[in-house]
Amino acid sequence: MLKRTLALAVGLTLSLSTLLAQAADTLKVSAIPDEAPTELLRKFQPLGSYLEQQLGMKVEFVPVSDYPAVVEALATDRIDMAWLGGFTFVQARLKTGNAIPLVQREQDAQFTSKFITADPNVKSLADLKGKTFAFGSVSSTSGSLMPRYFMLQDGIKPETFFSRVGYSGAHDATVAWVQAGKVDAGVLNASVWEKLVKAGKVDTNKVKVFATTPAYYDYNWTVRGTLDPALAAKIKAAFLALDPANPEQKAILDLQAASRFIETKPENYKGIEEAARAADLLK
Structure with a gap:
């Protein structure tokens, strides 16, 4: 009986380890639902395939029901990365304390x-x-x-x-x-x-x-602050490497309505935070 119990315990441990390993090998990505769900998925699929090739891991798109849901998913580590608007990034940063904006489209600096x-x-x-x-x-x-x-x-x-x-x-x-x-x-x-x-x-x-309107900073790709820094660096490098001179990569950029991606930083969204506080939208 003891041997059977130990065998069962070992089996459960191995199964759990396998599940955790599989989860760690999957990058879970989401986006604010600012367009129809089918459109968001259509735009993401070629980018997801590109990231899988660059990162050597599975990339899964996780749809959310509304804007607060993507913030909550980042805060609870249920997703690893998300396409956020400037205000949603501010909310995520304030809620988590460590959400990291990696890249933005070139035009997002003058949106x-x-x-x-x-x-x-x-x-x-x-x-x-x-x-x-x-x-x-x-x-x-x-x-x-x-x-x-x-x-x-x-x-x-x-x-x-x-x-x-x-x-x-x-x-x-x-x-x-x-x-x-x-x-x-x-x-x-x-x-x-x-x-x-x-x-x-x-x-x-x-x-x-x-x-x-006048111009302002807006969208970015953000990762959760607890993501492995080495993986975050690889993700950033993959976005920055997208080349409009490469036909396949240009198709990916076109779906993202991007000429190219550039680095961004939390300080770029201070103006949005100020606007949100002025509108009494942040507690």
Whole structure:
């Protein structure tokens, strides 16, 4: 009986060790759900395959239900890396104390948001007084926080300036709301707007951009602070090595709406933290 018990214990230990080893050999990656889940997965798959080749390990995409979920997943080590907006990074950094931003797209150092409308009479934000308006997710940097911050700087408090404020939940949903006439105007990030226009998913004879925000830092790839530093360094090197002169790698960059990736650092997002505190969005 004792031998059987010991054998069972050893077997369980080996099984657990095997599971832990398999988990350690898998890089779990997620992203804020700022677009449809199928679109996020489509964009990630070629990048995931590239990272598998560069890192010599399995890379798994883990979808999340909302913005807070990706922050919680990083904080509890359920994922290793995530594509975050600037505000979501600030939230993750404050919650974990050690989340590390590795890289950003070149344009993320000078990011903007686009205000759109299907009303030909709207030429500026002032023309929207008393009309309906849509942000993206309440946790979105480019679809909510920074546009709101700049509006407040111009003396526009959305909740009193507009007759109704809605939250579509995602940038592509904001465009759909405006195009369908569900709201008079909305705001979304410039990258998604340009992608949707290029893909012919926006009727530009109907929907137009009438204003653009000043520039700010936005998206980045962040890893959990407890990730092996050597692995984090390899991940960063893999992103920085993506070369637009290589056709296969250019296809990966194009799906990420990136000309190339560059290094980033926590200090780049201080302005977003200040905007969030000014909007009373950080406790």
